[in-house]
Amino acid sequence: MTRLLALSDIHNNVNAVRQLKAREGNNYDAMIVAGDIGSDAASEIFEVLRSFECPVLYVFGNWDHSLKYDRAFGDRCHHVHLAPFRIGELSIVGETIDGIDPEWELLRSEIETEDPTNIPAVKKEFSARQRAKLSAIVETEGPERTIVVSHYRLTKTQSFLKGVPFFLFGHIHRFEDSTSRGQRFVNVSALDNKVMVAPRGLKRITRSDYRLINDGSYVVITHERDTGFSVEPRRFDPDFSNWDRVEGIFHSAATEVG
Template identity: 45%
Template structure:
């Protein structure tokens, strides 16, 4: 089984088009480990579907407005607590992560419970919009506000525990040795509840990583949108502002009965006359290469 793994697209349709131009339709599966992009998701999945194979995906922190039951086409499968069997393996996963859970069902439920218990504090916070900082500071020193923040922090812990518990149950229901886990954030201490899983795929931490720990393989499938800020190598260049080049990457994973082979691939960038800048600019104009 040959798998194309990618993550952290960040609504960069140009990067997906570039990937499509580089790779032929020779994969059994595509796996997207989150951060697709709210507004560009439909276009991105349309391009990925042209590989003519199933596209499995989870959501990350760039996908906070995407509904979990939204369909992106008959070949696209949201892995959130929905196992997908292919090539003798079962792929499982969950969407969201603590920095932004989006519409994760456990997060929606638990956040609503916290809000209901502390509606008076939330109403007061709303009324203080535009008020002086001293008025807000007074509220933040109050016992009722501190109780709200304690409950809010406890909900964060409860959300990750609930998603992790459900994921571990799915692994246990299948053969762990034939299960592949996909999440946006790398899972830790997996030997406690997901021992025996051969492969964990994730993103979020931009850059390729391939490590083995206690018999499991942990692969960061890289960031397809990985912006590098550049400037002219000639410091006297006039009328030039900082630009971004996309040095994004992805992985090709070959899985057979005896081995898992992971090959990182990276976009080739033209750095002629340019050097990497010390001044990173997220929204600098892009150089189309």
């Protein structure tokens, strides 16, 4: 049996990964991060993730636009963009379209010199070649034993990733587990999911009374040869007994508690 801890949308929230560490032990074969780690706090976040003592496999999302594809976060951390990583019988490979891709940056600089108006067309062609590379990698690894990870849910997978049974993604900030034409798509939800609260029972609430409580979520995946994939969504499920939820407003600068 293979056990995977999968999460997404950390959004620079180092405390969220510390909360995850406090909840989960070091008994996973790998951790999968489906993007939106956070450009500003990536080093601190990966420091905590490495403490799980298993491979950390990740792709980038829109919060990771300043992170370079080839940046190293430690020996156990692997950017799986077009780079499959094998865990037992499974092969895990990803697609990253955010962050700083040295291959694209070099190509873009050449086009900017020749004809800047041609950049969108060249970018589209470049993305198509990347998809073709991903398809070829999956075919080599064996589609039936491959997990594909992305930040945004992939589409048209029956045409270029046919036979892949399991896809992981994030971005939408809610858990989803759906199957389409024999392919399973799991949104691993948001580890950073702050809820605005105020102390319970206050008759008059001022801005200084507001607090944030993180009700983050993630999934635990198990895989067995005979039964396939099993997905268990988990939430931090914090104690709100002393707090009233505040709807309609959100102050990101409020102090996080819990």
